[in-house]
Amino acid sequence: MSPDDSTPRSLFDKVWDAHQVKAETAETPGVLYIDLHLIHEVTSPQAFSALAARGLKVRRPDRTLATIDHSTPTLDFKAGEAPPYATRAAQLQVERLEVNAASNSIPLHGWGSEYRGVVHVMGPELGATQPGMTVVCGDSHTATHGAFGALAFGIGTTEVGHVLASQCLLQRKPKSLRVTVNGRPGRGVSAKDIVLAIIARLGIDGGTGSVIEYAGEAIEALDMEGRMTVCNMSIEAGARAGMIAPDETTFAWLKGRKLAPKGAAWDEAVTRWSQLASDPGARFDREIEMDASEIAPMVTWGTAPDTGISIGGHVPDARSASHQKALDYMQFEAGQPIAGTKVNQVFIGSCTNSRITDLRQAAEIMRGRQVAPGVRALVVPGSVQVRQQAEAEGLDQIFVAAGAQWRQPGCSMCIAMNGDRGEAGELVVSTSNRNFEGRQGPGARTVLASPATAAAAAVTGLITDPRSLMEPAHV
Ligand SMILES: CC(C)[C@H](C(=O)O)[C@@H](O)C(=O)O
Numbered sequence: 001m002s003p004d005d006s007t008p009r010s011l012f013d014k015v016w017d018a019h020q021v022k023a024e025t026a027e028t029p030g031v032l033y034i035d036l037h038l039i040h041e042v043t044s045p046q047a048f049s050a051l052a053a054r055g056l057k058v059r060r061p062d063r064t065l066a067t068i069d070h071s072t073p074t075l076d077f078k079a080g081e082a083p084p085y086a087t088r089a090a091q092l093q094v095e096r097l098e099v100n101a102a103s104n105s106i107p108l109h110g111w112g113s114e115y116r117g118v119v120h121v122m123g124p125e126l127g128a129t130q131p132g133m134t135v136v137c138g139d140s141h142t143a144t145h146g147a148f149g150a151l152a153f154g155i156g157t158t159e160v161g162h163v164l165a166s167q168c169l170l171q172r173k174p175k176s177l178r179v180t181v182n183g184r185p186g187r188g189v190s191a192k193d194i195v196l197a198i199i200a201r202l203g204i205d206g207g208t209g210s211v212i213e214y215a216g217e218a219i220e221a222l223d224m225e226g227r228m229t230v231c232n233m234s235i236e237a238g239a240r241a242g243m244i245a246p247d248e249t250t251f252a253w254l255k256g257r258k259l260a261p262k263g264a265a266w267d268e269a270v271t272r273w274s275q276l277a278s279d280p281g282a283r284f285d286r287e288i289e290m291d292a293s294e295i296a297p298m299v300t301w302g303t304a305p306d307t308g309i310s311i312g313g314h315v316p317d318a319r320s321a322s323h324q325k326a327l328d329y330m331q332f333e334a335g336q337p338i339a340g341t342k343v344n345q346v347f348i349g350s351c352t353n354s355r356i357t358d359l360r361q362a363a364e365i366m367r368g369r370q371v372a373p374g375v376r377a378l379v380v381p382g383s384v385q386v387r388q389q390a391e392a393e394g395l396d397q398i399f400v401a402a403g404a405q406w407r408q409p410g411c412s413m414c415i416a417m418n419g420d421r422g423e424a425g426e427l428v429v430s431t432s433n434r435n436f437e438g439r440q441g442p443g444a445r446t447v448l449a450s451p452a453t454a455a456a457a458a459v460t461g462l463i464t465d466p467r468s469l470m471e472p473a474h475v
Pocket residue numbers: 042043070138139140141154415
């Protein structure tokens with residue numbers, strides 16, 4: 001059932017149509033071809049076991065790419081020494097992936113690879129993620145890759161097995177939602193603030209069953225790192241995926257990367273990719289518009305990512321029992337200003353905000369300042385590449401001189417599976433994407449924020465508007 005050529009199509013429609021092997025019917029889902037399958041140590045073991053139990057081989061090891069990120073320690077260790085895993089389970093997960101990747105000829109960026117990193121940081125960095133592709137991973141933040149105009153979404157472990165075995169997935173076509181962010185944000189307002197504002201507007205289930213296309217001047221003005229931050233959090237509004245039309249910014253970022261097309265193939269790819277943007281008149285099931293100039297630096301007050309408020313705002317009144325529960329957990333009083341709240345830890349990292357531009361924004365605030373007494377600040381680059389780049393720019397020196405800890409790459413305190421965590425009752429200002437109860441350690445309280453806001457919290461020990469610490473030159 002291919003639409004006739006004159007029907008205007010969205011970016012999502014175009015990528016979907018190009019990968020549909022078999023159309024869905026009322027009774028059965030369709031079959032979608034997958035271009036890139038990313039895997040990590042947490043959601044792949046049972047899938048490999050399922051394949052082995054049925055005597056199946058990995059169909060396209062060359063379209064599969066593995067890394068280790070969730071369970072890996074971020075502490076330094078010497079070459080030849082065993083990594084200082086937090087638990088035996090963490091070690092076994094990593095070792096299992098090493099064996100599974102080797103025995104199935106899947107490229108693994110494990111210990112020793114200069115491309116190891118959080119799966120949603122290293123895939124794009126390698127140039128593995130490209131416009132117009134379908135990308136899946138057994139991980140809910142796979143939407144990150146949609147920043148390149150790919151259709152990228154998270155799948156469950158059973159589906160990881162399906163894709164390993166067949167390179168295809170059974171899917172029903174999701175609905176479409178366009179979020180247009182008009183205008184330009186003011187100084188000190190980053191991609192993270194924009195997406196927290198979008199999620200606050202949509203609610204945690206406002207995007208359910210949909211693929212979001214982000215559009216508008218404020219989105220187009222973002223660099224690729226910012227676009228990845230926005231797409232990354234699509235799942236936090238319940239959406240299946242987030243996408244942004246590829247443009248010159250996308251092509252310039254990808255050009256020359258290890259797995260990006262080269263020479264004539266590059267030119268041919270750019271011509272193809274340039275046709276992916278939504279056609280004028282393309283239909284969306286739903287549309288919302290926002291104005292970037294109205295967005296301030298955002299922080300969350302609750303235990304769901306849709307509880308963002310502007311940093312100058314007040315914690316809202318409880319509107320339901322679950323709101324009250326969130327207030328109690330967070331130890332916030334309705335009506336209190338959120339700025340000025342005491343902070344115990346700061347985490348700058350995660351697949352939302354651990355890329356080079358994120359670290360530059362944090363360093364700009366920390367330069368020449370000290371982490372406040374009693375505060376622990378962790379800066380965890382998203383990949384070995386980001387770490388090396390940051391060190392080449394001297395950012396590590398700024399963090400270390402400020403008294404922050406400069407760590408090895410990984411998911412770290414975003415999910416607290418590797419030993420990095422907040423203690424019960426501690427307030428953690430975090431650049432990650434989830435503030436669920438216990439996400440960063442049992443009883444730890446998470447406030448989501450941008451890298452600049454997190455850095456401002458580190459140096460003041462309080463939730464602080466980062467604009468108050470910015471040089472007048474940046475006004
Ligand atoms: C461990 C993994 C399955 C999980 C996910 O799916 O997102 C994790 O990455 C997260 O952020 O919660």
